Amino acid sequence: MDVSEATRSSREADAETETESARRGGPVKVWVDLASPSHPFFFKALTDTLSNVETxxxxREKTETVPLAEEVGFDFETVGKDYENPTLRKVGIPMRxxxxxxxxPSADVALSSRNAMCILAAKARGTPSIHFTDNDICAYVDDLKAEELYHRLEAQAxxxxxxxxFETSVLTDRGADSDSVHTYDGYKEDVYVAEFEPDPTFPDRLPFxxxxxxxxxxEALSATYVDADGSIVPDIxxxxxxRGINVVYLPRSGDDEQFADGVPSENVYVPEEALDGLELAWHARCMLTGSGTMAREAARMExxxxxxxPSTRISVDQxxxxxGEIFHSRDAEEILDYVExxxxxxxTPDLTRAKRVRREVAELTADLVNESVE
Known part of the structure; x- marks a missing residue:
């Protein structure tokens, strides 16, 4: 695919979405709260579509969230942190x-994603909130009480x-008015994948x-929502x-690094520094992951x-x-047969579909911002 042509068509296709304040002359004050590493990309792509807003x-300090917020160009204040210790984590959320x-900050409207902290704080301050989520896991796993509580709090937006x-009943059954739940034809990853500009020289950084x-x-084997006896990554x-297939292997932790022990180094590359996940998805022949986000990112750029x-999947993944956009299996040989x-x-990656979804989400967000400030 001609990358420059794709980029040019992207700029021509994407139009700024006016808020009501733009038409009446005054900016809307928008508070954005970033609580997890995926949030900077999503909200930068989204807020860049809104004209005449003051953001x-x-x-929150959580893994790479702060440096990624810097990377995408946000000016921000750091408030609170995530804790690795499970006991401290329970305290950290109400504290933040x-x-x-x-x-x-004083604002006309608050924007957040999978973030009950922002919803509750905005409610306490009398600020309308617009919340984005795609995780409805408690609709499928009834004994995850923490997830059920989180959906009750999200329903307050x-x-x-x-x-x-998305299974909207996880919100409406927990207090959200059905008129306050708005759907779009696509996936969260479309919003930021749509503005991705691939670097044709990226593969030169790899030793292949x-x-x-x-x-x-x-897989994130330590996560509470994962039920598995072990990883299939060593077999993959x-x-x-x-089979002579080159692999960029991205361990989650030091424990995961051992999965590559004994595998010929000329075939498996474990980068010492973080690599851009969207660049990897664009240039790879196939993206294989034990979780959801990277598979969805790759699928939405085709x-x-x-x-x-290894466990029950949220509805967007299913x-x-x-x-047929994602192939699912827990059999290493079946997976490698699929790759071959x-x-x-x-x-042949393409961003046309993602751009359409981004425009739809941007227009919906602008409408909700308008409604919030009327």
């Missing part, structure tokens, strides 16, 4: 909610914006001399090496994607599997 940003209630595949590669990311890596997520079956026509 104030707060960020209180901090936001006191110190959040003035507006919830969700993909059409320009040869094709796949990406492998392991060993099988890929046997790169072949494999999920080997929808993409049912639609891909043709060059299968591996």
């Amino acid at each position: 104030e940003v707060t960020v 909610t209180a901090q936001l209630t006191v110190s959040a 003035t507006h919830n914006v969700v993909p059409e595949a 001399d320009g040869e094709e590669f796949i990406v492998v990311r392991p 890596l060993a099988g890929a090496a046997e 790169t072949p994607a494999v999920s080997f997520f 929808a993409l599997i049912d639609e 079956s891909l043709t060059d026509d299968d591996v």
